[in-house]
Amino acid sequence: MNNLKHLVSKQKRRLQEEGFDLDMTYIKHNIVAMGFPSEKIEGLYRNKLEDVVKFLNIRHPGHYRVYNLCSEQFYDPAKFQGRVALFPFDDHNAPPFELITPFCEDMDEWLNKDDKN
Numbered sequence: 001m002n003n004l005k006h007l008v009s010k011q012k013r014r015l016q017e018e019g020f021d022l023d024m025t026y027i028k029h030n031i032v033a034m035g036f037p038s039e040k041i042e043g044l045y046r047n048k049l050e051d052v053v054k055f056l057n058i059r060h061p062g063h064y065r066v067y068n069l070c071s072e073q074f075y076d077p078a079k080f081q082g083r084v085a086l087f088p089f090d091d092h093n094a095p096p097f098e099l100i101t102p103f104c105e106d107m108d109e110w111l112n113k114d115d116k117n
Helices: 002-009 040-044 049-059 097-113
Strands: 015-017 020-022 024-028 031-034 066-070 084-089
Touching: 015 024, 020 049, 066 097, 084 097
Parallel strands: 066 084
Antiparallel strands: 015 020, 024 031
């Protein structure tokens, strides 16, 4: 099934280490960009939600926050122990201007809350 994920990812960078193969990349040591974590059939060709949860719990236990920027799909925030913030906008579009400041303020507050965040 990983071949299907690679086909969907095309030439994009994937995080492949410690047994993980995720559509994810580190922007900084504490900021990660990733594809939408999916369940069921979509999990076959996208990041499996359970794999993302496992990765974050291993790499950043208790010190991560997921920003869901997708307006088309949602997941249960409880799967990430409630550490989810919603700032949704349509895929392949720029975010609405009115979301940018609240998003940046939320992320700044989260990152400054603890050195491990």
